[in-house]
Amino acid sequence: MSTVTRPPTGQAGQAKAGIPVKSYPAPKQLATITDLTPKEAQAITEAVNPLIADALALYIKTKNFHWHLSGSHFRDYHLLFDEQAEQLLGSVDVLAERVRRIGGTTIRSVSHVGQLQTIGDDNDEYVAPGEMIRRLMRDNQHIAEKQRAAIEICEKNRDTVTSNNLQEILDETERRKWFLFEVLQGIENAE
Numbered sequence: 001m002s003t004v005t006r007p008p009t010g011q012a013g014q015a016k017a018g019i020p021v022k023s024y025p026a027p028k029q030l031a032t033i034t035d036l037t038p039k040e041a042q043a044i045t046e047a048v049n050p051l052i053a054d055a056l057a058l059y060i061k062t063k064n065f066h067w068h069l070s071g072s073h074f075r076d077y078h079l080l081f082d083e084q085a086e087q088l089l090g091s092v093d094v095l096a097e098r099v100r101r102i103g104g105t106t107i108r109s110v111s112h113v114g115q116l117q118t119i120g121d122d123n124d125e126y127v128a129p130g131e132m133i134r135r136l137m138r139d140n141q142h143i144a145e146k147q148r149a150a151i152e153i154c155e156k157n158r159d160t161v162t163s164n165n166l167q168e169i170l171d172e173t174e175r176r177k178w179f180l181f182e183v184l185q186g187i188e189n190a191e
């Protein structure tokens with residue numbers, strides 16, 4: 001059973017940040033009945049929740065680039081980033097509801113996302129368009145590795161349903177990588 005420092009919640013939480021709480025098992029009202037063992041459900045929950053945090057973090061980063069883009073490829077990149085952001089957001093609810101279906105608890109707040117995300121935020125004042133593509137490529141590559149690893153954990157713990165969902169989500173990640181890679185070829189050949 002792992003312990004995490006979860007962001008403060010509710011009124012008590014507002015007074016004091018960083019209260020250590022158990023991330024699993026869920027409170028009994030939220031402990032959905034499942035035929036998976038608590039150990040199996042915990043392993044899956046702990047593999048999937050960081051993927052949700054990363055999808056939200058990368059959603060914001062991709063939208064940030066969509067909003068703060070400048071240059072000759074404006075229209076192409078602006079539309080590409082929007083399409084990719086929507087894909088990322090679409091994966092969030094699917095994964096969060098899988099966690100709840102097996103009795104785990106999932107993301108509760110933006111600060112909870114900050115605690116679980118494994119990709120960095122991007123607060124740079126200005127990022128050149130080619131560099132945006134490079135950064136998104138790197139993050140999507142990282143996310144693809146984490147998703148593939150999570151699929152293995154789901155398979156090992158008898159959760160083929162979450163594994164199937166993750167396979168589709170990984171396919172979308174690889175599509176994003178493919179598009180970014182090809183755009184990058186154009187940028188690097190032009191440099």
Ligand SMILES: [Fe+2]
Pocket residue numbers: 066082
């Ligand atoms: Fe937009």
